[in-house]
Amino acid sequence: MNSSRSNEGTGPLYRLYASRLRRQIDLERVPNHVAMMIDGNRRWARQLGFESPAHGHRAGASKMVEFLGWCDDIGVDIVTLYLLSNDNVVKRDQAELQDLIEIIAGLAGRLSRRGDWRVQHVGREDNLPEHLLEALRDAADLTRDNTGLHVNLAVGYGGRYEIVDAVRKIIQKHDDRGGTLEELASSLTPEVIGEHLYTGGQRDPDLVIRTSGEQRLSDFLLWQSAHSEFYFVEALGPDLREVDFLRAIRDYATRDRRFGK
Secondary structure (H helix, E strand, O other): OOHHHHOOOOOHHHHHHHHHHHHHOOHHHOOOEEEEEOOOHHHHHHHOOOOOOHHHHHHHHHHHHHHHHHHHHHOOOEEEEEEEEHHHHHHOOHHHHHHHHHHHHHHHHHHHOOOOOEEEEEOOOOOOOHHHHHHHHHHHHHHOOOOOOEEEEEEEEOHHHHHHHHHHHHHHHHHHOOOOHHHHHHHOOHHHHHHOOOOOOOOOOOEEEEOOOOOOOOOOOOOHHHHOEEEEOOOOHHHOOHHHHHHHHHHHHHOOOOOOO
16 A cells, blocks of 8 residues: 555665765764654555554654664764654544554654664653653663763653743742842843753754644744754655755755854
């Protein structure tokens, strides 16, 4: 049923084109941090005639393992994958949500066994089931000392909640020190808030990629993406090819990043 898609990207012309794209990329201008919004998994499953969207989510998870390999090969240091939002947890059909939770837990375990990659959960914990949290914590613990590709798994994530949580941490720390309200107000800066985000200590994403042709942020890395470059791919999540990724990197390398200058 899906043989035409599974064979895509395996022929000699495809390999020749991919090789040509790699040669066109200036490795000195490869993004340090890439954020990926994988979208279109459900549409992919529906177009192929699957009754359950879980088939699309599994294919999407497998594609993300490939995607991380592409990033690692080309020299990206940090990748943030948007896997499950706060809105998904609240609004998604419960049967589909349960499938998603199992798929994400399996993905976390799979990534924790991939050589020297380091896995980190970014997102809230209070709305996630314990067995998923255990899988995310185990992956983080197993890879804590790894020095390779840093993989952020955005699960139970929402950009607005992240900013709220960061401000709450700052207020709590300030209160613990016995500071005044005036001192708190004067101490608040973008840098201080950034240090208390889920991704505190990491560089902001240089490039944000979204699949399926959709062009919106969907509450993803709202603070961190203030100066990010964006690249939108028409392919549905599971259909993403390495050449799509390489074109995104090539396009990024040609952009003049002004950072408000």
